Amino acid sequence: MSSDLYWRDTYSTFGPLFYELLGYYESNYNREPTWIDYAKVNASSEVLPIYGESPLPKYVMYLSQLPLVNRLTEIRQLAYTHVLFPGATHTRYEHSRGVMHRCSRILKKLAEKIESDCKDKGISITDDDRIVLEIAALLHDLGHPAWGHALDGITGFVVQLLGETLKYLFAPRKLDIAITLYLLLENDQMLKALEFCSKEIKDAKTREMFGKIVAQIVMEEEQPLFPEMKDNETQVAKTHLLTTILGTYRGRGGIDADRLDWLVRDAHHANLGAKLDAATLQKYDAYMELNKTDNFKVGIEDCEFAFVDDPKFKDTMTELREKIYSEIYEGIERSFSDSLLMRLAYSATHVINTVGNSFASSSITARTIMGYLLMYDNLMKEFTSDILQLSKQHGQLLGLPDPSARFTSKSYDLFRLSEDIKYIMHSLSPKTIKEEYLESMNLHFNYVELEQIGKKLIITTAEAFSNLIERAFNASKATDACKLAILFQNILAASRINAIGAMKVYTLESTLQDRCKDANICLLVNYYFFRKFDDCFKEVHDLVSLKEVLQKNLKSTPIFFIITNKMDSSKTKEIFEELCGNILANFLAHFQSIETIK
């Protein structure tokens, strides 16, 4: 086929869907909000779960009517958690309004303290500060895609498509924050809307930099992102104060109204209490009451950084946070569903990008990908299905090389598995998960027979992973420091932002499939493992401490899920052995790469 015909076929096959996505973004989210007259918007109020009546100042009433903000009412806060906890269907909007409500109250509480403690430094809380903080709180999740944090594992892949915004992203690790920044800096609807809202601001400098100040707060970066802020010390100090009310800085902390809200809200909707014994429940109930009424002491360091000055409150909060993570967010069930969703979104985004590269500019392609990632929960599913089905039928037009092409094509088969997500998630209980031992490699693995759908799920745990890392460590001649750098940089940091690419999941899957031709094999990687591992990596300084960390913090965390048709034990072992052999080979290649670099 000539290249012209090839191009025309790609265009006629994928073009309609590509432009539908672009149109979705442009017509809903990127058009200037000319249909609402800001001057005629009135303040109001609404009733929030947990907190009750909450004021809607004029600027919030205005912003919340924009399609870009209103979409948060169609995005579930906790992805597929409702499959196990049916009450957990609350939305990003409910949480965002909750955070805004809490920020206003905490700012009021802090204002008195600042008045008495910071007068000599000329710092006081103004109406401008309240407006900036309330808007930052409302918009802090603006770019959150559907499916919760499942897509954080593709952050590194998506941010490369964000054009100018990339310049302001320092080591991004969360997709929602990267997209939020893109929307605050490059989206016409939001830029115009913030321009209207800025009219409420009295201070000329704050008004002039309004959108950037909001972006700076939402990004939770301590260092100013924008050149015009870098030399304005008063503005920087004020931004630090407001940011540490809404969120935290790495290594410094903050009051974190965002976390205060999701802790009570997610626990409330998921009914975490039902999972706790009486004594723990009583302790957490007491904490929740203090949390939701702001009944804890706050402090301000150098009149610049706000913090919770209440050790007991903080300790209980840390315990509760860990409980919520283990029981609700990152249990094996959510790990499975999020690994599945991450792969589907990765494949769909990859297809859109490939199509865009063949006939559109990078800016148009980025906006089309935004159209996809900003879909409502239910539409995201529909469009993912359409994109993957089309790519399975006409994959040759994408010109993807193998194994990438096979991986994308198989993603459509996996999509159909999402119809059975309830059954699979409910099958992942300690009662149904069985253990198997692979003598040849001296490794254990877990599996679940999914009788209802005629499948088998093989689970690779951190224990096996740790063993493979240890073997690669021992086989490499490099120094421990060098091996740790490889482990951190190439395996953890890379997988944290691009788990599928860095772990070479498409190659692993393809090799497994070639080895076991009579089985239909799909491979998923659990991004949460790498996030958790990265968070405790500073405790690792040699092989011994590495093993301790993996044993202590990550022992039961799954890393890979293999989905295949029903098969006997020997065949299952064969597949697991092949996977482990290939993972080991990948690690060895990383470790040996240093010996070949000149």
Place this chain on the structure above:
Amino acid sequence: MWTYTAYILGKYCEKNPEKYNELPFIEFAKFVFDVLWRKNNLIFHDGIKDLFEDFKYLQKLGIVELHEEDEKIEKAKVKIKDKEKLAQILRVVEDSGNLTGVKLFDVYARRINSAIETISVAPSS
């Protein structure tokens, strides 16, 4: 990201080799925050304490020695204890974009190298 702290440190000392023996921590911090961040839009650390934590980790790995005076990090001095180990980490970081397919890593390395190009390091006092 301690690997990038090591990378910046290695490149900084390559530019002015006398710094291998004694590098005032504050001088390095100034480069990280005033040059790399302000002029080249790249930062991995939330302030000086966060940067210092990375140095403590590099000390644990036997790459640097930290000499603290009155436990004040502003007065701390850094000595590169193991140049070879540091050089290996530089090679890991430089090659990571290629090996992992994460092109952002190449962007970071480019920004660091371009920041290093612009400085002329003042001699230690």
